[in-house]
Amino acid sequence: MTKLTQLVGIIKDKASQTKAALLSQRTALSLLRATTHHFNAPPNPKHLHTLLSDADGSRATASAAIEVLMDRLTSTNNAAVALKCLIAVHYIFRHGTFILQDQLSVYPSTGGRNYLNLSNFRHVSDSVSWELSSWVRWFAQHMENLLCSSRILGFFIGNSPENREERVSGLTNGYLLSEFESLVRVMEGVCKMPDIGGLTKENKVVDEILRLGREDWVEVVSEVGVAVAEFRERIKGGGLKFGERVELVCCLKRVEECKEKVSVVVIEESLWDWVAELKDGIGKMYREEEEEEEEEEEEEGSNKLQKKEVRKIRFSESDRFSRSRILSSDDGLLQFPSGRFL
Numbered sequence: 010m011t012k013l014t015q016l017v018g019i020i021k022d023k024a025s026q027t028k029a030a031l032l033s034q035r036t037a038l039s040l041l042r043a044t045t046h047h048f049n050a051p052p053n054p055k056h057l058h059t060l061l062s063d064a065d066g067s068r069a070t071a072s073a074a075i076e077v078l079m080d081r082l083t084s085t086n087n088a089a090v091a092l093k094c095l096i097a098v099h100y101i102f103r104h105g106t107f108i109l110q111d112q113l114s115v116y117p118s119t120g121g122r123n124y125l126n127l128s129n130f131r132h133v134s135d136s137v138s139w140e141l142s143s144w145v146r147w148f149a150q151h152m153e154n155l156l157c158s159s160r161i162l163g164f165f166i167g168n169s170p171e172n173r174e175e176r177v178s179g180l181t182n183g184y185l186l187s188e189f190e191s192l193v194r195v196m197e198g199v200c201k202m203p204d205i206g207g208l209t210k211e212n213k214v215v216d217e218i219l220r221l222g223r224e225d226w227v228e229v230v231s232e233v234g235v236a237v238a239e240f241r242e243r244i245k246g247g248g249l250k251f252g253e254r255v256e257l258v259c260c261l262k263r264v265e266e267c268k269e270k271v272s273v274v275v276i277e278e279s280l281w282d283w284v285a286e287l288k289d290g291i292g293k294m295y296r297e298e299e300e301e302e303e304e305e306e307e308e309e310g311s312n313k314l315q316k317k318e319v320r321k322i323r324f325s326e327s328d329r330f331s332r333s334r335i336l337s338s339d340d341g342l343l344q345f346p347s348g349r350f351l
Contacts, residue, residue, distance in 0.1 A: 035063045036060065036063040036064055036073065036074045036077055037077050039056060039059045039060040039063050040060055040077055040078055040081060040097065041081075042056045042059075043056035043057050043059075043060055043093060043097055044081060044090050044093040044094050044097065045089075045090070045093070046087055046089055046090055047089065048088070048089040048137060048138070048141065048212070048214065049212055049213050049214065050213060050214070051093065051096065051213050051214045051216075051217040052093050052096050052097060052100075052217075057096075057097060057100045060074070060097060060100075061100070061101065061104065061105055061106075061109070064101075064105075064109055065106055065109065067108075068108055068112070071106070071108045071109045071111075071112045072112050074109070074112075075101075075109070075112045075113055078094060078097060078098065078101075079124045081094055082094035082095065082098070082124065082127075083124055083127075086132060087132060087138075088130075088132040088138045088141035088142045088144075088145050089138075089141060089214060091127065091130060091132075091145045091149075092141060092144060092145055092148065092214050092215075092218065093214065095145070095148045095149055095152060095218075096214075096217060096218065096221070098113065098125075098152055099148075099152060099221055101113050102152070102155060102156070102159075102165060102167075103165075103167050103168075110165055113156070114156050114159065114160055114165075125149045125150075125152055125153040125156075126149070126153070127145055127146055127149035127150075128146055128149075128150070130142055130145045130146050130149070132145075136208055137208045137209070137212075140203075140207055140208050140209045141209060141212070141214070141215070143203045144203055144209070144215055144218060147201060147202055147203055148218055148222075150198060150201075151195075151198050151199065151202075151222065151225070154194055154195045154198040155195060155225065157191065157194075158188075158191035158192055158194065158195050158229075161187060161188055161191045162188055162191070162192075162232070166195070166225070166228050166229060166232065167224075167225070167228045169228075169231075169232065173232070173235045174235060174238070174239070177235055177236060177239045178239060178242075182243070182248070182249055182250070182253050183253075185236060185239065185240070186253060186256055186257060186260070188236065189233070189236045189240075189257075189260055190256075190260055192229055192232050192233050192236065193233070193260050193263050193264055195225070195229045196226070196229055196230075196233065196263075196264065196267050197263060197266075197267060199222055199225065199226050199229070199267075200267050200270035202219075202222060205219065230280055233264065233280065234279075234280055234283065237280070237283045237284060237287055238283070240257060240287055241283070241286070241287055241290070244287065244290050244291060244294065245290075254291050254294070257287075257291065258288060258291055261284050261287060261288050262288075264280075264284050265281070265284055265285070265288075268281055
């Protein structure tokens with residue numbers, strides 16, 4: 010990143026902060042201080058905390074704060090500013106009040122504009138900005154996955170209820186599969202993290218995002234583990250239908266595919282063992298069911314053959330009886346006790 014670009018960024022930051030201070034826009038000022046143009050300095054935790062404090066209050070206050078944040082995120086073409094805005098989004102996601110989190114969660118894909126859809130983000134002024142742009146696209150998608158999964162779960166990932174096992178035990182198979190698939194989607198998203206290296210290898214903003222991604226991975230793996238444990242119990246009790254087992258196996262395969270892609274994040278060996286055990290258990294169940302069906306088909310075929318022989322025997326006996334007993338000349342005609350025949 011050229012010195013001229015850095016200088017222009019510093020001037021923009023000073024001008025914006027001065028304007029916000031003169032207009033007494035506390036939330037905007039806190040946001041501007043947390044999301045400067047400096048490409049190698051992550052947001053100061055003190056500024057992020059101040060941003061939360063200024064946004065805390067009524068629903069209208071929280072809504073206005075989220076709107077200011079999203080406007081800055083979607084209007085900037087600077088990769089450093091966009092990344093810091095996304096870090097602020099993540100900070101609210103993990104540490105914000107319920108009202109603030111609720112206002113944040115309605116932004117992505119709710120029928121209107123998707124504020125976290127930054128798949129086309131490009132900052133091409135220099136090579137560093139170009140590399141940072143890939144992190145912007147990934148982190149925005151990651152945050153959307155987290156928010157969407159949290160809406161399905163009913164709580165924000167990282168702030169799960171204490172009685173998680175009891176909660177999932179009360180879910181229907183359909184709801185549990187839906188939650189599990191959303192968590193797997195988050196795992197797959199983490200695995201798509203850009204390569205660490207090149208010009209951003211020692212970038213402190215990227216290091217901060219990598220740290221957040223690792224923390225999210227740990228939380229998601231924990232939720233996946235709870236779901237897998239519940240599925241194991243339901244499989245043992247025969248509580249899943251054929252179609253539900255098929256859907257579960259597909260999700261388990263997707264989890265296993267993440268195993269080779271998360272070396273830069275965290276590998277939870279016990280998770281892979283649980284997943285493999287559950288897959289093997291379902292496969293064993295399929296084989297047992299197939300064997301039972303084959304035995305039933307063989308038994309049914311044998312019964313049909315026996316019934317056919319019985320019908321054949323009955324017909325032969327009846328035929329012999331009608332010919333040898335009724336019409337045979339040796340035995341004579343049957344005698345009826347009727348006066349007409351006397």
